[in-house]
Amino acid sequence: xxxxxxxxxxxxxxxxxxxxxxxxxxxxxxxxxxxxxxxxxxxxxxxxxxxxxxxxxxxxxxxxxxxxxxxxxxxxxxxxxxxxxxxxxxxxxxxxxxxxxxxxxxxxxxxxxxxxxxxx
Amino acid sequence: xxxxxxxxxxxxxxxxxxxxxxxxxxxxxxxxxxxxxxxxxxxxxxxxxxxxxxxxxxxxxxxxxxxxxxxxxxxxxxxxxxxxxxxxxxxxxxxxxxxxxxxxxxxxxxxxxxxxxxxxxxxxxxxxxxxxxxxxxxxxxxxxxxxxxxxxxxxxxxxxxxxxxxxxxxxxxxxxxxxxxxxxxxxxxxxxxxxxxxxxxxxxxxxxxxxxxxxxxxxxxxxxxxxxxxxxxxxxxxxxxxxxxxxxxxxxxxxxxxxxxxxxxxxxxxxxxxxxxxxxxxxxxxxxxxxxxxxxxxxxxxxxxxxxxxxxxxxx
Amino acid sequence: xxxxxxxxxxxxxxxxxxxxxxxxxxxxxxxxxxxxxxxxxxxxxxxxxxxxxxxxxxxxxxxxxxxxxxxxxxxxxxxxxxxxxxxxxxxxxxxxxxxxxxxxxxxxxxxxxxxxxxxxxxxxxxxxxxxxxxxxxxxxxx
Numbered sequence: 001x002x003x004x005x006x007x008x009x010x011x012x013x014x015x016x017x018x019x020x021x022x023x024x025x026x027x028x029x030x031x032x033x034x035x036x037x038x039x040x041x042x043x044x045x046x047x048x049x050x051x052x053x054x055x056x057x058x059x060x061x062x063x064x065x066x067x068x069x070x071x072x073x074x075x076x077x078x079x080x081x082x083x084x085x086x087x088x089x090x091x092x093x094x095x096x097x098x099x100x101x102x103x104x105x106x107x108x109x110x111x112x113x114x115x116x117x118x119x120x
Numbered sequence: 121x122x123x124x125x126x127x128x129x130x131x132x133x134x135x136x137x138x139x140x141x142x143x144x145x146x147x148x149x150x151x152x153x154x155x156x157x158x159x160x161x162x163x164x165x166x167x168x169x170x171x172x173x174x175x176x177x178x179x180x181x182x183x184x185x186x187x188x189x190x191x192x193x194x195x196x197x198x199x200x201x202x203x204x205x206x207x208x209x210x211x212x213x214x215x216x217x218x219x220x221x222x223x224x225x226x227x228x229x230x231x232x233x234x235x236x237x238x239x240x241x242x243x244x245x246x247x248x249x250x251x252x253x254x255x256x257x258x259x260x261x262x263x264x265x266x267x268x269x270x271x272x273x274x275x276x277x278x279x280x281x282x283x284x285x286x287x288x289x290x291x292x293x294x295x296x297x298x299x300x301x302x303x304x305x306x307x308x309x310x311x312x313x314x315x316x317x318x319x320x321x322x323x324x325x326x327x328x329x330x331x332x333x334x335x336x337x338x339x340x341x342x343x344x345x346x347x348x349x350x351x352x353x354x355x356x357x358x359x360x361x362x363x364x365x366x367x368x369x370x371x372x373x374x375x376x377x378x379x380x381x382x383x384x385x386x387x388x389x390x391x392x393x394x395x396x397x398x399x400x401x402x403x404x405x406x407x408x409x410x411x412x413x414x415x416x417x418x419x420x421x422x423x424x425x426x427x428x429x430x431x432x433x434x435x436x
Numbered sequence: 437x438x439x440x441x442x443x444x445x446x447x448x449x450x451x452x453x454x455x456x457x458x459x460x461x462x463x464x465x466x467x468x469x470x471x472x473x474x475x476x477x478x479x480x481x482x483x484x485x486x487x488x489x490x491x492x493x494x495x496x497x498x499x500x501x502x503x504x505x506x507x508x509x510x511x512x513x514x515x516x517x518x519x520x521x522x523x524x525x526x527x528x529x530x531x532x533x534x535x536x537x538x539x540x541x542x543x544x545x546x547x548x549x550x551x552x553x554x555x556x557x558x559x560x561x562x563x564x565x566x567x568x569x570x571x572x573x574x575x576x577x578x
Contacts (some may be wrong), residue, residue, distance in 0.1 A: 020455045023487070054458070054476055056483040057542045080381060084341035085476040087376040093480060093546035094532055095376045098406075102380035104348060191507055333572065 004029050006036060011043040012113055013075075015107065018051030026062040033093055034069045044113035045070050050081030060095045067100055077101060082107040161270045162209060168262055168271070169206050176202055185246055188235065197228045201251075203230075205278050214277040217285040225282075226289070233290045239410035248286055251280045302331075310336040312343040319420040320349040321413065325358035328366045337373045344382045351420035352377050355413045357388030367402040374407040383423055385409070387416035441564075444500040448489045448516070457486040457498045461514065464502050468510035470572050478512060478570045481547040485516045485566055488543045493518025493564055505571060513553075515567040522560040 003018045004025070013036055017029070039043060049055065055063075062099065067077035078101040082090075090097070103109035169176065177198040180186070186194035192407035199249075204225035212221025232246040250262075255275060263271050310332065313321045322340045344352055354370055356362065387410040389397075410416040421428060446457050461482040465475040482498070489496045496518030503511045523529045532545050536540065544566070548554040553569030 020458065022451050022455055024451055027282060032522075033560070056480050056487075057546060058483075058487060071405055076495045079379075081378050084338065084376070084380065085473045087341065087379040088337065088372075088473055089476045089480045089550065090379060091372045091376045091552055092477065094542050094549060095482075097379060097474060104344070104350065105381075108350070108381060333475075334573075 008040060008042070009046075009110075011041075012046055012110065013037065013040065013042045013044070014046045014048065016048040016051065018056045021052070021059060023058050026059055030062050030066050030069070033066055034073070037070050037075050040100065042075050043079040044075055046106060046109045046113065047077065047079045048109075049079055049080050049086075050083065052083070052086065055082070055086050055090055057093060057095060060090060060093075060097060064097060064100060078103050078109040078112050078115055080104065080106055129313050136156045140158070145341065157389045161267055161274060162212070163266055164263070165259075166206060166209055168259060169202065172258060172262065173199075173202060175258055176255060179258065180251050183254065185232070185248065185250055197231070200228050201225050201282075202216045205282070208278055209274065215281055215282050216273060217288060219281075222282065222285045225285075229282075229289050230284045230293075232286060233293055245290070246286065248279060248283050251282075252276065255279070303332075310339050310352050312339050312346060314349075315353070315417055316421065316424070316426070318347075318349050318424045319351045319353070319417065320344065320347060321353040321355055323355045323358060323413075327360055328367075330369075333366070336377065337369070340373065341376060343381065344377060344380055350382055351423050352382050352384050353413065353416045353420060354384060354386045355388045355416070356386065356393070357390070357413065359393075361387075362389075362393050362397055362402070363401055364402060367397060367400070367404065371404055371407060374404075383408070384415040385419055386410070412422075438502045438531060439490055440501050442446065442502045444502075446498045446500070447495075448486050448497055448518075449454060449495045451490065454486040457482050460498075460500055461512070464500055464512060464568075468512070468572065470510070472570060474570065475537065477550045478514075478567045481550040481568050481570075484493070484543040484547045484548075485514065489516045489520075492523075493520030496520070496563070507537070507543045509571050510567060511571045513567060515565055517563065517565045519563040522562055522564055523556075523558040524560050526556060526558065 003016075004021075005016050007014050013033065015029070015033065021029075033045065036042070045066065047066070051065075052059075063077075063079055070077045079097075080103045082102065101109075101112060103112050180198040180201070181191065181194040186197065189197070206221070207224060208214055208219050208221030211219060211221060213221060215297060216222075232248075235246060252275070256272060258273060259271055260268055305418075310322065310324075313323070315321050320338055320340065320343055324336060340352055340354070343349065354373060356370070359366070362407045370386055374386065377384040385408045386404065389409055389411060408416075408419065410419060418428065444460055446460050447453060448457065462475060462479050465478050470478065477479050486498055489498070491514075496516065499515045499517070501513040501515075503513065505511050512520040523554070530545050530548065534540060544556070547566070547568055551568035552571055553567075555567040557567075
């Protein structure tokens with residue numbers, strides 16, 4: 001029902017999540033990602049959530065935990081492409097996800113991980 | 121179901137009783153029990169209305185209701201009204217404003233309502249009760265004495281309900297206008313402006329109620345995606361008052377923008393508003409704030425990596 | 437006061453049923469013209485409450501009522517019923533950050549904030565019913 005893919009771009013793991021995610025899918029993703037970060041010694045994790053209709057508290061917690069575990073393994077996490085209606089709902093739900101890196105697009109997220117704002 | 125308490129909560133049986141009590145069908149059945157229980161009076165009133173059609177239309181057309189109309193239009197509208205009223209009486213729906221006969225005179229009533237300049241509370245509202253006197257006088261002249269009183273009752277009922285039907289049309293016209301104006305106001309008051317490639321501003325003006333606040337937030341966040349903006353400025357220079365709810369709304373908007381990957385700056389906080397906010401204990405947390413839109417714009421430029429410099433001084 | 441037009445029921449016995457509840461709620465919200473933000477709030481609240489029913493109530497069912505308010509606005513009511521242990525301390529359960537299952541503790545309190553109406557009926561040892569109501573902000577056009 002859901003399609004998640006993890007690809008390695010230079011030293012960044014790019015994760016795309018699409019469709020309906022069960023809680024088990026989310027936990028499996030977290031485990032897979034954390035071991036990938038460890039084995040690949042990636043410097044950053046980019047999670048593209050633009051394909052998600054909703055982010056509830058379980059998935060928000062998963063995102064938070066992925067970032068926390070990656071930080072322990074010296075990798076930064078950036079969540080990109082969150083839809084406006086999803087962001088409004090998360091805030092209303094009471095989830096502000098402080099400390100989680102965010103960016104508008106995958107390209108912006110890459111720049112953020114590389115520590116530079118994209119010149120325009 | 122777990123226990124009776126649960127069942128009561130969910131099924132809410134009182135609701136069904138209430139619906140039945142206010143349904144038009146119930147009202148119609150009731151009135152058949154009273155004025156209309158005698159079919160002969162219904163028949164004789166119907167016969168009277170049909171036989172004296174021209175007389176009735178003539179006296180109606182000369183009432184105050186139609187003074188402003190051209191004689192041909194007045195005659196036509198009176199004729200339509202009478203046709204509808206006959207239909208109502210034949211069907212026994214004289215106490216039900218939703219009866220088909222009243223529905224068929226809707227166009228005439230709408231045109232009457234549209235002619236009233238003062239709205240539902242104005243003194244020059246159209247009043248269909250002026251039709252009652254002339255009609256009853258004609259009925260008394262023609263009707264046999266023993267049925268006159270019950271005919272009065274029936275005709276009065278029809279005209280009273282006609283008045284309610286007209287009032288309903290006037291009220292719904294007023295409500296439609298209010299809804300349309302509110303929608304226009306909501307759209308008008310929330311323009312999202314592009315200040316620079318990647319920098320948006322939304323000037324908030326007046327009173328921020330929850331509908332306007334939500335509309336503003338939604339259009340700002342949508343434009344962040346559409347215009348790929350990294351900075352969004354909420355300018356509250358034109359906001360009359362910032363209470364806890366408004367502050368909370370601004371804060372939520374800023375956090376939602378950050379979740380999407382854009383940075384939000386709140387600008388235009390006037391001194392007295394800053395003081396009120398402090399007194400109310402409002403804390404905007406980590407959201408960047410600036411006194412003026414210009415300051416916020418400068419901050420926005422630096423976020424996207426732009427520098428503003430004075431050409432002349434550099435050249436000199 | 438609301439007229440009920442249709443009723444849907446979804447059983448919540450395993451994890452995939454949370455997804456089924458979300459989909460049923462989304463389909464109904466779309467069918468009566470809820471805006472994208474309204475849909476998302478509704479589906480998110482449904483997801484939180486369905487998970488509560490499964491995790492805390494040992495399963496149960498969701499009842500989704502599609503209705504119409506007196507002014508014609510479409511409304512959706514979702515009732516989640518379980519026969520689990522019930523909630524002993526309601527105030528505590530509604531407190532942000534309180535969790536008996538290691539979550540973020542925002543299931544109940546968050547769903548309450550997302551909904552226009554919220555009702556909690558619980559009896560220790562018997563079960564819990566949580567009802568949330570949503571109404572479209574603007575009447576659906578057409």
